[in-house]
Amino acid sequence: MRIGELAERAGMTTRTLxxxxxxxxxxxxxxxxxxRAYDEEDLRLLEQIxxxxxxxxxxxxxxxxxxCLRAGHPAGDSCPASLEVYRSKLAELDDCIARLHxxxxxxxxxxxxxxxEASVAEPRCEWSTHPQETPDTTPVERTERPTP
Amino acid sequence: MRIGELAERAGMTTRTLxxxxxxxxxxxxxxxxxxRAYDEEDLRLLEQIxxxxxxxxxxxxxxxxxxCLRAGHPAGDSCPASLEVYRSKLAELDDCIARLHxxxxxxxxxxxxxxxEASVAEPRCEWSTHPQETPDTTPVERTERPTP
DNA sequence: TCTGGCGTTGACGTCGGGGTCAAGGTCTAA
DNA sequence: TTAGACCTTGACCCCGACGTCAACGCCAGA
Numbered sequence: 411m412r413i414g415e416l417a418e419r420a421g422m423t424t425r426t427l428x429x430x431x432x433x434x435x436x437x438x439x440x441x442x443x444x445x446r447a448y449d450e451e452d453l454r455l456l457e458q459i460x461x462x463x464x465x466x467x468x469x470x471x472x473x474x475x476x477x478c479l480r481a482g483h484p485a486g487d488s489c490p491a492s493l494e495v496y497r498s499k500l501a502e503l504d505d506c507i508a509r510l511h512x513x514x515x516x517x518x519x520x521x522x523x524x525x526x527e528a529s530v531a532e533p534r535c536e537w538s539t540h541p542q543e544t545p546d547t548t549p550v551e552r553t554e555r556p557t558p
Numbered sequence: 559m560r561i562g563e564l565a566e567r568a569g570m571t572t573r574t575l576x577x578x579x580x581x582x583x584x585x586x587x588x589x590x591x592x593x594r595a596y597d598e599e600d601l602r603l604l605e606q607i608x609x610x611x612x613x614x615x616x617x618x619x620x621x622x623x624x625x626c627l628r629a630g631h632p633a634g635d636s637c638p639a640s641l642e643v644y645r646s647k648l649a650e651l652d653d654c655i656a657r658l659h660x661x662x663x664x665x666x667x668x669x670x671x672x673x674x675e676a677s678v679a680e681p682r683c684e685w686s687t688h689p690q691e692t693p694d695t696t697p698v699e700r701t702e703r704p705t706p
Numbered sequence: 707t708c709t710g711g712c713g714t715t716g717a718c719g720t721c722g723g724g725g726t727c728a729a730g731g732t733c734t735a736a
Numbered sequence: 737t738t739a740g741a742c743c744t745t746g747a748c749c750c751c752g753a754c755g756t757c758a759a760c761g762c763c764a765g766a
Contacts, residue, residue: 414742424743429724443732445743465661469723487672488679496669503662507655513613514651521644524635531636562712572713577754591762593713617753 413438416448420456427456433469435459435476455479458486471495561586564596568604575604581617583607583624603627606634619643 417424430436431446436455438446455476462472474495475486486492565572578584579594584603586594603624610620622643623634634640 412743423724425724425726428745443743445732463723465665485672485675487668488675490676493669493672493676496665496672499665500662500669503658503665507658507662510651510655510658514648514655517613517644517647517651520635521641521648524633524641524644527633527636528638528641560713571754573754573756576715581753591713593762611753 411448411452413446413448416452416456419453420460422456422460430456430459430469435469435473451480462486467495467499471499559596559598559600561594561596564600564604567601568608570604570608578604578607578617583617583621599628610634613647615643615647619647 411419413424413427417427420427427436427438427446431438436452436459438448438452441447458475458479459469459472462475463469474489474491478489478492479486481489483489487496559567561572561575565575568575575584575586575594579586584600584607586596586600589595606623606627607617607620610623611617622637622639626637626640627634629637631637635644
């Protein structure tokens with residue numbers, strides 16, 4: 411299998427696969443003409459990388475899982491190094507969530523206070539119809555990396 | 559006040575102040591010899607920026623607050639544009655927290671499963687003293703931007 | 707007068723995860 | 737034979753918020 415086919419089957423670009431190879435994450439055999447040659451095993455490795463990447467793991471953090479698979483283990487998380495990455499990721503997530511919670515509390519409180527002061531400064535009829543300013547342009551920003 | 563003094567009083571570097579000026583966030587008067595000249599008002603603006611930045615607001619998100627202060631309002635969040643930034647930040651935080659929660663659940667479950675499988679494969683005495691591997695090198699990574 | 711400590715601008719580096727050319731080699735079907 | 741679809745390497749670009757370095761100007765104290 412050449413790089414184009416693997417990229418398509420893995421749902422990645424050829425650039426990404428070359429990048430992974432340059433980082434030593436996915437070394438490739440070569441055919442006589444210099445083309446990269448991959449097999450089904452490489453597809454499994456890529457799926458492992460993809461799963462972790464979608465969870466917000468950095469590339470380096472996927473390395474233990476990939477090496478675990480290449481070492482012949484049935485799953486990428488069958489090795490101690492992978493478990494350690496899991497654990498540190500959990501700690502990182504908990505820390506991040508806690509900080510975001512604290513910030514959310516503070517920003518929410520600041521907003522409430524500022525809204526109160528604004529309503530005092532310019533008393534509009536709060537109990538009448540409140541036209542819901544700008545509810546249409548919801549900046550949902552489609553979900554990407556969880557920015558861990 | 560020149561840039562060095564302001565930077566020190568605001569707890570920032572001169573590079574940061576020049577960067578803010580380049581972004582149009584903190585324009586500076588100039589003395590006859592070309593040096594930047596600041597006053598106490600600029601210190602207030604910087605403190606506003608700093609507060610928001612510490613909460614994870616991007617530079618552009620601090621702009622409405624800074625302009626609100628420069629317009630003579632008592633607080634940076636006295637203007638509608640600032641409130642709108644508060645609101646979108648809240649939504650962003652809620653979204654981010656929810657995603658991190660989901661990821662945390664999944665990673666936690668994966669870790670538990672992998673640990674279980676590991677303990678089945680290599681049964682060590684779980685009920686005896688468990689030496690708490692590597693609890694000393696806590697990768698706390700001193701608190702920075704909440705990466706919103 | 708010299709030294710050292712400020713100030714100035716401009717340019718480039720950082721970090722991650724690739725995107726986007728450019729210039730050329732290789733293979734296959736028509 | 738030739739088009740066009742694939743492959744190769746190398747190089748530069750992107751985001752944000754600055755850090756770092758270079759080369760120079762300005763000013764005060766010894």
